[in-house]
Amino acid sequence: MLISNAYAQAATTGAESSLMSFLPIIMMFVVLYFLMIRPQMKRQKEQKTMMEALAKNDEVVTVGGILGKVTKVVDGYVTVEIAADTEVVIQKSAVTMLLPKGTIKTVY
Numbered sequence: 001m002l003i004s005n006a007y008a009q010a011a012t013t014g015a016e017s018s019l020m021s022f023l024p025i026i027m028m029f030v031v032l033y034f035l036m037i038r039p040q041m042k043r044q045k046e047q048k049t050m051m052e053a054l055a056k057n058d059e060v061v062t063v064g065g066i067l068g069k070v071t072k073v074v075d076g077y078v079t080v081e082i083a084a085d086t087e088v089v090i091q092k093s094a095v096t097m098l099l100p101k102g103t104i105k106t107v108y
Contacts, residue, residue, distance in 0.1 A: 050095075050098055051092045051093065051095060053098075054070060054073050054078060054092065054095065054098070055070065055073060056070055056071060056072065056073065057069060057070065057071075057101075058070045058098055058099075059098070059099040059100070059101065059102075059103050059104045060078075060080060060095045060096075060097065060098055060099060061095070061096050061097040061099060062080070062090055062094050062095060062096060063094045063095075063096050064094075066080070066082055066088075067082070067099070067103075067104050068080035068081055068082040068088070068104070069081045069104060071087060073092075076091055076092055076093075077089055077090065077091060077092065078090055078091075078092055078095060
């Protein structure tokens, strides 16, 4: 009288129930990949191709917000002219954006 009767549940296969328990986790990783990982990889690829394509007379913006014209490109470094007779040497990775030609209009 103190113990209630135990009734058998419907039999389910072990493979089906384990797949259903992992389905939300799998779906979460798929959504994470398409919303976060894939766009970040695309941005990194575009940044890398932009850094490899840097050439003399390109106009760039650095991480610090400095605008200038590339005067020399060597391995991992770029020399940028930021004013008349003022050049700074920066790492290629510090270049954030490549500007269209003629964007920087300075009087030398």
